[in-house]
Amino acid sequence: MAEFMTVLGLYIGxxxxxxxxxxxxxxxxxxxxxxxxxVGLSAAYWVxxxxxxTLLPNLFTKLFTDFSGNLILLxxxxxxxxxxxxxxxxxxxxxxxxxxxxxxxSAGISMLRYMKSDLLQQMTATMINPVVQGDIIATVGNFILxxxxxxxxxxxxxxxxxxxxxxxxxxxxxxxxxxxxxxxxGYTVMARISLLIGRLEFxxxxxLHLIN
Amino acid sequence: xxxSPQTERRIIYLVLFLAVLLPLLFPIGWRTESSxxxxxxxxxxxxxxxxxxxxxxxxxxxxxxxxxxxxxxxMIDHAWSKGHKVIATALWPQGPQLADQAFRALSEKxxxxxxxxxxxxxGYKVGGMVTIQxxxxxxxEVYPTDTGGTALNQIPMLAxxxxxxxxxxxxxxxxxxxxIKQWVMAAHDMYNVPVTGGTTAISAPGFIPYINSQNQLIGxxxxxxxxxxxxxxxxxxxxxxxxxxxxxxxxxxLILIFIAIGNYKVWRNKRIKxxxxxxxxx
Numbered sequence: 001m002a003e004f005m006t007v008l009g010l011y012i013g014x015x016x017x018x019x020x021x022x023x024x025x026x027x028x029x030x031x032x033x034x035x036x037x038x039v040g041l042s043a044a045y046w047v048x049x050x051x052x053x054t055l056l057p058n059l060f061t062k063l064f065t066d067f068s069g070n071l072i073l074l075x076x077x078x079x080x081x082x083x084x085x086x087x088x089x090x091x092x093x094x095x096x097x098x099x100x101x102x103x104x105x106s107a108g109i110s111m112l113r114y115m116k117s118d119l120l121q122q123m124t125a126t127m128i129n130p131v132v133q134g135d136i137i138a139t140v141g142n143f144i145l146x147x148x149x150x151x152x153x154x155x156x157x158x159x160x161x162x163x164x165x166x167x168x169x170x171x172x173x174x175x176x177x178x179x180x181x182x183x184x185x186g187y188t189v190m191a192r193i194s195l196l197i198g199r200l201e202f203x204x205x206x207x208l209h210l211i212n
Numbered sequence: 213x214x215x216s217p218q219t220e221r222r223i224i225y226l227v228l229f230l231a232v233l234l235p236l237l238f239p240i241g242w243r244t245e246s247s248x249x250x251x252x253x254x255x256x257x258x259x260x261x262x263x264x265x266x267x268x269x270x271x272x273x274x275x276x277x278x279x280x281x282x283x284x285x286x287m288i289d290h291a292w293s294k295g296h297k298v299i300a301t302a303l304w305p306q307g308p309q310l311a312d313q314a315f316r317a318l319s320e321k322x323x324x325x326x327x328x329x330x331x332x333x334x335g336y337k338v339g340g341m342v343t344i345q346x347x348x349x350x351x352x353e354v355y356p357t358d359t360g361g362t363a364l365n366q367i368p369m370l371a372x373x374x375x376x377x378x379x380x381x382x383x384x385x386x387x388x389x390x391x392i393k394q395w396v397m398a399a400h401d402m403y404n405v406p407v408t409g410g411t412t413a414i415s416a417p418g419f420i421p422y423i424n425s426q427n428q429l430i431g432x433x434x435x436x437x438x439x440x441x442x443x444x445x446x447x448x449x450x451x452x453x454x455x456x457x458x459x460x461x462x463x464x465x466l467i468l469i470f471i472a473i474g475n476y477k478v479w480r481n482k483r484i485k486x487x488x489x490x491x492x493x494x
Contacts, residue, residue, distance in 0.1 A: 122421060191279070
């Protein structure tokens with residue numbers, strides 16, 4: 001029975017893969033069917049997953065096994081219930097309080113960390129001695145890093161009209177940004193092709209057993 | 213004969229499909245050279261002493277398996293070959309199953325590796341950066357048990373692991389948020405634990421600035437190509453990523469040709485239009 005279910009699963013997977021691929025020819029009911037089933041299944045999967053992997057182990061099991069020792073958990077539990085009040089128009093306003101709390105704490109925690117990791121550490125990483133003795137490639141790379149950072153940031157400086165001599169670093173900054181967009185595009189192409197490879201590998205290996 | 217843009221698009225899809233399909237059926241065997249970022253990640257694992265405890269965090273779901281699962285298998289293979297012990301964690305809910313799959317994939321090559329002694333799966337925890345910060349204070353508070361329900365103090369390889377500071381290095385395989393960024397911000401920038409890892413190709417450019425003089429990130433595996441490079445560095449000749457690189461390379465070559473043809477067409481149309489305009493003026 002287990003083997004039958006595995007084979008059935010493979011055939012269902014192959015069918016839905018072809019349904020989605022059929023969109024490349026033109027939009028059709030098979031593609032729509034696959035999309036709708038995917039959305040529905042994902043939503044159902046997440047509900048069950050959150051119940052069994054977040055709510056039960058982190059809240060209900062602890063409260064049922066040791067209620068007096070986990071009284072503090074009643075606070076997040078109550079906030080969760082308040083969040084669900086959003087489902088009814090008349091009680092919708094109650095959900096604003098847990099949302100405000102989540103936003104406030106997230107912003108507070110993230111602000112410190114982002115300030116250090118994305119601002120201070122990144123700035124420090126640019127403040128280097130560009131000359132590396134005996135390594136011309138590293139030296140050139142360091143100069144490109146410094147010039148690119150300064151000019152890239154200058155491009156987003158809008159308090160002074162960028163004309164004449166002030167336009168030069170901005171132009172250099174644009175070139176650096178264009179190169180970075182090009183690199184991002186290249187990586188995006190690679191990612192998309194990888195996804196296609198993954199699907200074809202499933203069809204050829206798992207489904208048809210044509211490759212090892 | 214003129215072809216409509218829609219037909220043109222379908223031809224491109226078909227040719228691209230064949231360009232990916234045929235090398236999978238008939239491998240070419242092109243070699244992949246390793247890049248500096250992959251070598252940095254490899255060096256970190258290579259130079260950690262035997263007996264070190266490492267975290268491999270499975271921060272992705274099956275949608276990104278094609279790119280990230282080969283990285284996970286290769287990095288665990290490398291860690292085990294150097295005598296490291298591996299803790300699998302996950303900031304994404306489906307990560308623990310993928311960790312089990314990676315350990316299973318290597319069980320034939322390393323039959324002597326025992327659960328609890330050489331590796332452990334601690335499972336998924338909600339919370340992202342907050343969870344990592346808490347792991348820096350106490351691992352057992354965040355993960356009282358592993359995925360099988362065994363208490364952490366009953367697991368032999370974790371006897372001397374109390375916080376993140378007891379970890380030699382962290383490798384986060386990440387396809388979004390939370391993921392490698394949170395490990396850099398919390399584990400490295402707060403607790404100075406070396407962080408490396410891999411991401412899907414699409415998000416790799418965003419993490420390259422973290423590979424800097426501050427060593428926020430020590431190397432990075434970006435996409436399937438980097439996974440193949442890592443497999444090459446550890447001598448995994450028949451690795452899952454290496455087998456797919458022929459298709460990737462042929463597809464990239466084809467896209468370059470398409471871009472060149474597209475640019476030629478734009479240039480030709482502009483020239484024709486300019487000639488027509490000149491004739492009208494005369």
